[in-house]
Amino acid sequence: MAGNDALNLNPPDASLHISTHGSDWLWAAFSVMAFCLLVAVGVTFTRPRGSRLFHQIAVIVLATASITYFSMASDLGATPIAVEFRGDGSDPSRQIWYVRYIQWFITFPLLLLELLLATGLSLSDILTTLFMGVVLVVCGLVGALVHSTYKWGYFTFGCAALFYIWYVLLVHAPATQFAAGVVRNRYRLASGYLAFMLITYPICWACSEGANVISPTSEMIWYGILDILSGPVFLAIFLWELRGVDYSTFGLQSGKYTGYNEKAVPAAAPATTV
Structure with a gap:
């Protein structure tokens, strides 16, 4: 099984780590x-040249996610951190997947940029x-890497930023x-x-990296x-x-080359609100 191979080749360095089933799910x-x-x-x-911005953003997002999940499925990209709530009186460490946060x-x-470019912001x-x-x-x-109760301070800062994002989006x-x-x-x-979807991420964080309520395998499935x-x-x-929307509606046409021997005539740039 792929999970067994990954965990054998890259053994976990924390007492609370993903199982072979968790690795299989990640694959x-x-x-x-x-x-x-x-x-x-x-x-x-x-798509025609000069009208691929939204699609190319999607390619970047999916390429980053693919590399991240390959790393996590291979049991790579994590570091052991002592958990705050131990439960049984022991002193366990938990895998914290920093590669996920890089993603x-x-x-x-x-x-967010994908969404907001379609607005008049x-x-x-x-x-x-x-x-x-x-x-x-x-x-x-940072909160996940902090083993003390101060991690909840960073959780609060993150939620405040999330409230601002909700206000802008909605x-x-x-x-x-x-x-x-x-x-x-x-x-x-x-x-x-x-x-x-965004409201569910802090809930998962609080149950996994935060309070150590669910196992790393359950965390992987949830995330x-x-x-x-x-x-x-x-x-x-x-x-x-957006498939039927004229790309010129957004004022995002490229004025660069559209071919090896043909240069697009740049359209008059609309006034941009700063």
């Missing part, structure tokens, strides 16, 4: 991510929202002037879906389902909803 999640990556790459090449550091801001609002996404991930990582962005009315309704569907739903599934829904 399955990796297969899903890799397959969706190949599909995204194929779909991207069907989120890259993919979470990109998922100013560049400054988009930049601030992306920064809050980085704050959320970094606070989760209140501020929908109130902006969209380039086309049809985009607004499709944005609301995608943003509502992503906002709902894996969330990553699939907020990664490939979300991207498929979002890109499908």
Whole structure:
């Protein structure tokens, strides 16, 4: 079995670690991510040059997730940290998967960017929202690596950043002037879906890295389902909803070369709100 091979070649260095079944699940999640990556790459090449931004963001997200899940399935990318709530009076250590937070550091801001580029938000609002996404991930990582009760301080900071992101996704962005009315309704569907998914991540963190309530294997299953739903599934829904929208609606056409011997005539750049 793949799980047995991975744990034998890369033995865990923590007393609380994933099981062979956990590794098998991670290999399955990796297969899903890799397959969706190949599909995204194929779909991207069907788009005209200069109108592939949303699809290329999806490719970056899925490529990062594929590498991450390959690492975790191989039992790589974790470090042992003493748990705060020991339960049985022992002094166990738990696998903390920093490679997962590296994934989120890259993919979470990109998922937000994917959404917010379809809105009328100013560049400054988009930049601030992306920064809050980085704050959320970094606070989760630092909190997971802290073995004392101070980890909950970082958890609180991360939740505060998440509240700001929810406000932008669900209140501020929908109130902006969209380039086309049809985009607004499709944005609301995608943003509502992503906002709902985001609330489940702090719950999983609190039960796993935070309070040590669930095992690392259960943590992997929970996070894996969330990553699939907020990664490939979300991207498929979002890109499908935008399939019939003229790319020029967003004002994102590239003025660079569209071929080896042909240069696109740059369109007049619209005024950008800063």
